[in-house]
Amino acid sequence: MAIGETGLDYHYRDSVPVEIQHERFKRHLIAARELELPVIIHTREAKQETLALLREYSDPRVGGVLHCFTEDLVMAREAVRLGFYISLSGIITFRNAASLRELARQLPLDRLLIETDSPYLAPVPYRGKPNEPAWVVQVAECIAQERGITVDEVAMQTTANFYQLFRAAAPDAPEHVREALANAELLSPNAL
Numbered sequence: 001m002a003i004g005e006t007g008l009d010y011h012y013r014d015s016v017p018v019e020i021q022h023e024r025f026k027r028h029l030i031a032a033r034e035l036e037l038p039v040i041i042h043t044r045e046a047k048q049e050t051l052a053l054l055r056e057y058s059d060p061r062v063g064g065v066l067h068c069f070t071e072d073l074v075m076a077r078e079a080v081r082l083g084f085y086i087s088l089s090g091i092i093t094f095r096n097a098a099s100l101r102e103l104a105r106q107l108p109l110d111r112l113l114i115e116t117d118s119p120y121l122a123p124v125p126y127r128g129k130p131n132e133p134a135w136v137v138q139v140a141e142c143i144a145q146e147r148g149i150t151v152d153e154v155a156m157q158t159t160a161n162f163y164q165l166f167r168a169a170a171p172d173a174p175e176h177v178r179e180a181l182a183n184a185e186l187l188s189p190n191a192l
């Protein structure tokens with residue numbers, strides 16, 4: 001369905017040298033491009049290097065997602081321009097994450113995904129507990145609040161985004177989801 005997660009994490013450059021990180025990331029991007037599979041990317045403290053490799057080796061028609069995104073709006077916009085989705089996690093509910101909430105307001109809703117990254121990073125008000133997939137609701141609620149729209153709108157659009165990106169999952173979309181997305185004209189006819 002996808003390749004990943006893969007990417008550059010300079011926070012851990014002491015445990016995995018950057019040369020090795022680059023070499024592996026590049027290899028995964030090339031494989032994703034050749035197999036026409038979206039790529040799930042982990043990126044931390046390596047903005048320019050990540051974007052440079054995406055520019056060179058990713059395919060905008062296949063794209064991918066920058067998961068659990070914690071970098072800045074400039075990077076997010078450039079990744080969107082390169083055909084990627086930005087996935088927001090429970091971190092956006094944290095008190096000190098104002099810049100991520102700004103990003104949740106500024107990015108186009110049709111390029112956002114939501115996730116929990118459980119068991120890590122439980123959202124407020126569960127912060128500190130082992131995270132659960134069910135708490136993705138708190139991420140959706142936070143985005144809805146920031147954008148002044150309903151949780152339903154966030155849920156519908158991010159679900160549509162999921163099936164646009166992970167095309168191999170589309171045939172298994174539950175019937176009620178398929179109908180809801182079609183009625184809301186949120187998916188191109190050939191996507192499901």
Ligand SMILES: [Zn+2]
Nearest residue numbers: 005042067068
């Ligand atoms: Zn990750």
